[in-house]
Amino acid sequence: MSNQQLTHIDETGAARMVDVGEKPHTERVALAESFIRMQPATLALILSGGHKKGDVLAVARVAGIMAAKKTWDLIPMCHPLLLTKVAVTLTPDEQNHGIHILAECRLSGQTGVEMEALTAASVAALTLYDMCKAVDRGMVIEYTRLLEKHGGKTGSWVR
Amino acid sequence: MSNQQLTHIDETGAARMVDVGEKPHTERVALAESFIRMQPATLALILSGGHKKGDVLAVARVAGIMAAKKTWDLIPMCHPLLLTKVAVTLTPDEQNHGIHILAECRLSGQTGVEMEALTAASVAALTLYDMCKAVDRGMVIEYTRLLEKHGGKTGSWVR
Amino acid sequence: MSNQQLTHIDETGAARMVDVGEKPHTERVALAESFIRMQPATLALILSGGHKKGDVLAVARVAGIMAAKKTWDLIPMCHPLLLTKVAVTLTPDEQNHGIHILAECRLSGQTGVEMEALTAASVAALTLYDMCKAVDRGMVIEYTRLLEKHGGKTGSWVR
């Protein structure tokens, strides 16, 4: 692999926001996931209240959506872009004692939206940690990873 | 466990930024860690260039530090606070094919800095993903978790 | 009315940033207004100084324009967009003891700019409150509302 394969690094080793001006505008979509493991009692606490506890999941969902829009301001070499869709789905998993987070981002543009989906999933997970840390400081965000992406020169990628 | 144990949720189930006005000002410190696993060739690419590649790690370090300062704007119920120290240490782990991230945050104040340390570690990991994704889209952030925290009413917690 | 009419809520009741990727790019414009009522003496104070007091209105105008650009970061389900024009007009109304705010936003894109115009008007009004609150804490922002919008699938709407 040559030096140039790290596209954000130029031939002198300096970071740059790579030029995407020549790339075509195509439909882009990315799906990312994260999982936060917790004590069974913590999960029960989130779920037991029924709609009264709805805000825990709602707050994490909103945080993930808003974070996707801030990705360009968090990840130094990310391009600003115009997301046309962001959805964050939170699924309690009682068997594995945790909450699964799925983030989907879409746009039509010159750059992919993998970072936006990964950022949405990460921040939703961090928000769940924040909402529950008073009762369970040992929660772990067990993985954050890209599931699939479509569009752009490199086409589709599926884990 | 009672409803009240989720401190960010009031008795009606609504989210709120909990009142910390009565809490004492104490020295707070938190350490969090994250690990991003990648292809051996990807890690070699980051490390092979010597100082020329230094920017990959430097960019991730800067991104993590800057993200710690934005935590209040990312995590909805987090309080604004005045961090007195943020350090992000990146350690390549050739045996496990990845980079280990350690984030430390400190302040003297009324709220803990666990979320700041976790956010710094997460965003540093996401930045590494962004810098290398052109060559290795399958990288996984394998865990993000609190290592220890000190200060405040609940005192010390060590994993 | 069906559940689906609240476009930012999906069929499970969860909030999402709705997909606008299929919408055509059209010219969009929105006008919104707000009115802040104050003591006659407060209004006189703003107006009496002639150009020396010009900064009160200038600061509110700048604040409204800058806020329009931040709408995507304030309103959780708003899409990021590329405003091509923002203008905020402040008109003292000595008869009704207040200042009328008119905000106009424009772009060519896939989403409307109603929220941007409403946000500009609201923040300009809040800024006037801030500039004058030391002499008149009882000021009231009496209304904030859309006046008209044009463009997009639903076409024109005029109050």
Add this chain to the structure above:
Amino acid sequence: MSNQQLTHIDETGAARMVDVGEKPHTERVALAESFIRMQPATLALILSGGHKKGDVLAVARVAGIMAAKKTWDLIPMCHPLLLTKVAVTLTPDEQNHGIHILAECRLSGQTGVEMEALTAASVAALTLYDMCKAVDRGMVIEYTRLLEKHGGKTGSWVR
């Protein structure tokens, strides 16, 4: 009233962020309210779904809380400050066809939190507008105003 009573304007008419360095640190609290009027059918739509619609109110609540923390970045002459509490309460009012918003902010510091409470109420109202505008573009934010504030040199003020 003299020129100097507009504290954010200096003797030449120029805006400035006034020096609060000499002010004592005191407990501050402010309550602000806003009311958004809508079609009865719109309110019914928000309320009919039971917990499934909970996200409309939850998103507005989160938006208000997050906006309070951004007040220093929205209102040009506001000081940065460390809010210790933000709560936003949304109460559907079926008689008056709308939703009442109550925002409470607290801190111990050198400046009041009136602007933070007013900003929280305004942005929560704007978010409700955004969530429902597809079915009811004519909604009006009928008033936004301070209800009471306590602390600081001027002490308590109650509408």
Add this chain to the structure above:
Amino acid sequence: MSNQQLTHIDETGAARMVDVGEKPHTERVALAESFIRMQPATLALILSGGHKKGDVLAVARVAGIMAAKKTWDLIPMCHPLLLTKVAVTLTPDEQNHGIHILAECRLSGQTGVEMEALTAASVAALTLYDMCKAVDRGMVIEYTRLLEKHGGKTGSWVR
């Protein structure tokens, strides 16, 4: 000079936000200046309109004040802090064909406010460039520098 004198760089050469937790809280003040040179006709254009042109200077003043509050978000290793005063003074200099900018920042805290004053002066100068660039693209920001600072362990420094 030893390696350690660059306080933001640790012994391994890595950047960090240095720990100021042990520093005493003292009164801090910093003054910075900048000068933007332009065509005589450009300066005349700004000044000729009397109060009607007041907005050029007012917008630059507001931009400088708001930028001071964002310094922590612009300069990676800067600490967040609570400015108690920001003032930006713009003085047209017809002899030297330009506008002189003086920025003053104050707080009581553990870190100095030099960067805040320099950032305020820089952004005010950039804003003047933006407001006038359509008629004079060759304007030059001729210098930006610290004039004096007081407070903290190193005490006073005057150019």
Add this chain to the structure above:
Amino acid sequence: MSNQQLTHIDETGAARMVDVGEKPHTERVALAESFIRMQPATLALILSGGHKKGDVLAVARVAGIMAAKKTWDLIPMCHPLLLTKVAVTLTPDEQNHGIHILAECRLSGQTGVEMEALTAASVAALTLYDMCKAVDRGMVIEYTRLLEKHGGKTGSWVR
């Protein structure tokens, strides 16, 4: 020159974000430069450490790139836009005792990117000041200016 030549000021003297909706989408590029002069010993300190000191330049580079993306939020009348490339090149100049900063911004759009390039250069220079101020408070940013711009109705401009 007529009043209208200051495009961000309307016929009443009020600031506005000028309408660019009618402008064509063209390729835009801008180059700006800045120079920060320092003590010879300060420059030696930055350069002496070899790769270990690499972070000083890397942090300034990252700060400049990130600031370019925030230009719309710093300069009140700037339009939001979608930068396709940002590069910041730092060149130590031992003869003149300082570091030269060159910033390049590109996009295809309706507005030029001069302000983005100037902002990137300014913030990179400010960051160098911040990293070295503990050893050399007298550093001066000696000039910040546009070098060239291409694209748009006014075509090319070269200093």
